[in-house]
Amino acid sequence: MKTALPVTALFFCIFCAVTCQIPPVPPEVDKAKAQENDLWRAGAPIYAPAEYARYVESLRAAREKLIRQKARLRWFRDYEEVRADYIVILSQGDTLSKKVQEEKRSQSQDFSQRLIRFETRMGKIKALTQMMNEHAPVRENLARAEVVARDAQTLIRDEKYNELAPKLDLMDRHIRQAEEALFSILARYADDAQVARWRKLAEDTISESRRRGTTAVLVNKLARTLTLFKNGKEIAVYEIGLGKYGLSDKLFAGDEATPEGRYRIVKKNAHSRYHKALLLDYPNEYDRRRFALAKKKGSIPARAAIGGLIEIHGGGNDSLTNGCVGVENSVMDRIFPQVAVGTVVTIVGSLESVNKLLAGLRVAGS
Amino acid sequence: MKKFSQFLVLGLFVVALFSSCAKQPTEAIDAAKAAIEAATKEGASVYAADDLKKLNDDLQAAMDEVNTQGKKFFKKFGTAKEMLVKVQADADALKATIPGKIEAAKNAALQAQTEAKAAIDEAKALLEKAPMGKGTKADIMAMKADLGGLETSFAEIQTAIDGADYFGASATAATIKEKAMVISDQVKAAIEKVTGKR
Numbered sequence: 001m002k003t004a005l006p007v008t009a010l011f012f013c014i015f016c017a018v019t020c021q022i023p024p025v026p027p028e029v030d031k032a033k034a035q036e037n038d039l040w041r042a043g044a045p046i047y048a049p050a051e052y053a054r055y056v057e058s059l060r061a062a063r064e065k066l067i068r069q070k071a072r073l074r075w076f077r078d079y080e081e082v083r084a085d086y087i088v089i090l091s092q093g094d095t096l097s098k099k100v101q102e103e104k105r106s107q108s109q110d111f112s113q114r115l116i117r118f119e120t121r122m123g124k125i126k127a128l129t130q131m132m133n134e135h136a137p138v139r140e141n142l143a144r145a146e147v148v149a150r151d152a153q154t155l156i157r158d159e160k161y162n163e164l165a166p167k168l169d170l171m172d173r174h175i176r177q178a179e180e181a182l183f184s185i186l187a188r189y190a191d192d193a194q195v196a197r198w199r200k201l202a203e204d205t206i207s208e209s210r211r212r213g214t215t216a217v218l219v220n221k222l223a224r225t226l227t228l229f230k231n232g233k234e235i236a237v238y239e240i241g242l243g244k245y246g247l248s249d250k251l252f253a254g255d256e257a258t259p260e261g262r263y264r265i266v267k268k269n270a271h272s273r274y275h276k277a278l279l280l281d282y283p284n285e286y287d288r289r290r291f292a293l294a295k296k297k298g299s300i301p302a303r304a305a306i307g308g309l310i311e312i313h314g315g316g317n318d319s320l321t322n323g324c325v326g327v328e329n330s331v332m333d334r335i336f337p338q339v340a341v342g343t344v345v346t347i348v349g350s351l352e353s354v355n356k357l358l359a360g361l362r363v364a365g366s
Numbered sequence: 367m368k369k370f371s372q373f374l375v376l377g378l379f380v381v382a383l384f385s386s387c388a389k390q391p392t393e394a395i396d397a398a399k400a401a402i403e404a405a406t407k408e409g410a411s412v413y414a415a416d417d418l419k420k421l422n423d424d425l426q427a428a429m430d431e432v433n434t435q436g437k438k439f440f441k442k443f444g445t446a447k448e449m450l451v452k453v454q455a456d457a458d459a460l461k462a463t464i465p466g467k468i469e470a471a472k473n474a475a476l477q478a479q480t481e482a483k484a485a486i487d488e489a490k491a492l493l494e495k496a497p498m499g500k501g502t503k504a505d506i507m508a509m510k511a512d513l514g515g516l517e518t519s520f521a522e523i524q525t526a527i528d529g530a531d532y533f534g535a536s537a538t539a540a541t542i543k544e545k546a547m548v549i550s551d552q553v554k555a556a557i558e559k560v561t562g563k564r
Contacts, residue, residue, distance in 0.1 A: 033423070040419055067430055071437030133504065136511040143515025143545070150541040151534075241504070318504050 022074045028086035029066060032059060035093040044096055046162050047103040051096050058089050107161040111168065115152055118171055122146065125178050128357065131222060133320055134185055134245045141178035145171050182358075185247060189222055189354040198348035201262060205346040206232050215343050217312070217335075219325055221247055221258060222350035226312070226327060228338060236334070241317035241326035247349070250282070250323055252291060252300045253307030258323050258347065261286055263310075265343045268336065275314025275329040276336050280345055282310040312345065390432060391443050394450035398425055401457035410460055413467040417460050424453045471532035478539035479523045485546035486520060489513050492553040505556055509549050516542050516549075 036059060044052040062085040069077050122142055129135035129142075148171040155164050188194050202218055209216035210232025218227045221242060228236040243256040250259035259282045267279035283291065283306045291306045312325045314332035325347070327335070402421050410418040428449035435441045490513060496506050520542055526535035 037423070063430060067433045068437060070434040133507060135508065136514065139508060139511035140515035140518060143512045144519045147516065147519040147538060147541050147545065151537050154537055320503050320507065
């Protein structure tokens, strides 16, 4: 009888141990683990660092509770509170996931729009390079910007927004360098006083043609046009081609620039190597004075010659000349009989300031 | 009473034996953490980010097990130790794979660099022999300028390789190659345009 009680107690304990159900770890625990992994892969530490840190902290606290429960004897384990915590965490994770997606969408839109703005800027600059032959420094920088733009597109596609900012900064730098090169080439064309002088020169030529009833030729370098006037009236406009540095004012032999000023046709060559040619009286008195001054100042090579043989000739308007004005052969055939030795040929940079155009670029870039 | 006392002492001894003899596997913990740290230093965060994350998760699970056992009256760190040993082994294995991955990324970058160079050279050669005639001269000049920009950008590939940014180098090289090939195609088209007119 003495041993009956402990034996009964022992059997009771064994019965309890065998039959008592061990409460299972709530399924929310594994769900939260998977969720944390998904959030990490989605980039939560990058796109919502503060929220992610709070989420991880909640997860850590819940795990502590879970550990405490697991450490208890199986009969005393109660996961209800743990489960409730994990349910809250799962909800917190869902919110965080939405926040991450939203942030990524927002960054994608933001970066895509910035990229589009840059590409628009690049397109405008590129379009302006069509107006000139001395575009090498501009286009080189644009090409560099295009390489970075493609890298940026790839990063947007791969949702690596955190790597995009430096790329876009680099792209901006290349575009600005292209703009600076462009502004430097077009600086004279944005100078209102210079444009006014060109305009005056053109008006004088047209007035003289009207007054004397003569033919006159007006070459606009930036617009790339040759306009024929008779009695002060415009009778034809043709496209032209210029030299490699055609937008610059010719100063000496070999600078591949096209002179600006008032000239006259001094010779008509019907059998030129460029189909037909009209030789101009470059250098005129003004050109000689300017050349002498430049030499005195040392702004041109000491051995430089002033050059000459500036013509309006055929051969095509898309070929690069050495400073002459090139037109299509068919155009030359039409011009040739209309002009005579002594006909005035006025060459101007532009009749319109490019300020508006360049300001447009700066607005697009701002 | 004497017997009861003897049983009590024996019981306390057994309890003390079970509860105190099982020590936290601190060596295994340190070894696992050090192994992960070594893998990270080797470049796992760049070249095997997912694997590294899994390792850290496994370490966390092992630490949870250590903590659970640490709070128990009867501590059994066997499972935790096994988990930690596995983490260490996995980390060592991951670390061993990193140089290979870096080498592969580097080789891919060098290959992409070579291909970009070949594409630039081809475009350059085509531009040299391109007919600078009517209808093409200005285009050829523009393409030469564009190619000049690509050549300048090409130098950035080496900078990226030197900085161990092999993925960045590969991406830039691929872009340069593609753009140089576009120029080659345009030159070929220009040549065809001229020869077609003849």
